[in-house]
Amino acid sequence: MILVGRYRSPFVRRVAATMKIYGLPYERRVLSTVTDGARIREVNPVGRVPALILDSGETLIDSAMILDHLNEIAGAERALVPAAGAERRAVLRLVALAMGAAEKGVALVYETQRRAEQLISREWADGLKTQVRAGLAALEAELAPDKSWLAFGRLTQADVSAVATWDFLGDMLAGTFAASEFPKLAALAERADRMPAFAETHPKLDA
Numbered sequence: 001m002i003l004v005g006r007y008r009s010p011f012v013r014r015v016a017a018t019m020k021i022y023g024l025p026y027e028r029r030v031l032s033t034v035t036d037g038a039r040i041r042e043v044n045p046v047g048r049v050p051a052l053i054l055d056s057g058e059t060l061i062d063s064a065m066i067l068d069h070l071n072e073i074a075g076a077e078r079a080l081v082p083a084a085g086a087e088r089r090a091v092l093r094l095v096a097l098a099m100g101a102a103e104k105g106v107a108l109v110y111e112t113q114r115r116a117e118q119l120i121s122r123e124w125a126d127g128l129k130t131q132v133r134a135g136l137a138a139l140e141a142e143l144a145p146d147k148s149w150l151a152f153g154r155l156t157q158a159d160v161s162a163v164a165t166w167d168f169l170g171d172m173l174a175g176t177f178a179a180s181e182f183p184k185l186a187a188l189a190e191r192a193d194r195m196p197a198f199a200e201t202h203p204k205l206d207a
């Protein structure tokens, strides 16, 4: 399989880390959304990463759809999202919080780093920061000091997505969301980043 995109994208990174956790090898096509738009559109008409090209040649797009397929390959026993019921809903809610914060973080990067200074709306940027902060705070609230993972005392997609989001914010918006504000989330990321699946997909590797 070929994973398209850079680990600096939280969406690419969560797919990459999940593939490593599942022991699914992949090659990489390290394309940047800033400089490689045309090549990305060849695999995803909407021009976004990640895309995953399967061995059959079929291409999957959007991290949620890709993870859906990977979970199927991993099988219900190993999948990072419970198969059904209240546990599944709880994990998916946490994943949605993490990805909501990531999406707002990406919008904040575009607003503050991709536009001419005079076109930046400080009001809009502040609103985005508030949304990211609220998402992070909701995740932080789920992490009791004695809880190593976000849900059910085991590694789930909630943790993978939360770590991908936290590390993305630290990489692209350094200093905006402080570890002192979200100490349990920061500790979760620090712990996870020592595991091969996270260390080998860290955003700094593609910086």
Ligand SMILES: N[C@@H](CCC(=O)N[C@@H](CS)C(=O)NCC(=O)O)C(=O)O
Binding pocket: 008, 009, 010, 011, 033, 047, 048, 049, 050, 061, 062, 063, 064, 106
């Ligand atoms: N919902 C999508 C979001 C993907 C996304 O927004 N990726 C960003 C990179 S972090 C991108 O490709 N941006 C380029 C663009 O939107 O033009 C997913 O989960 O895969």
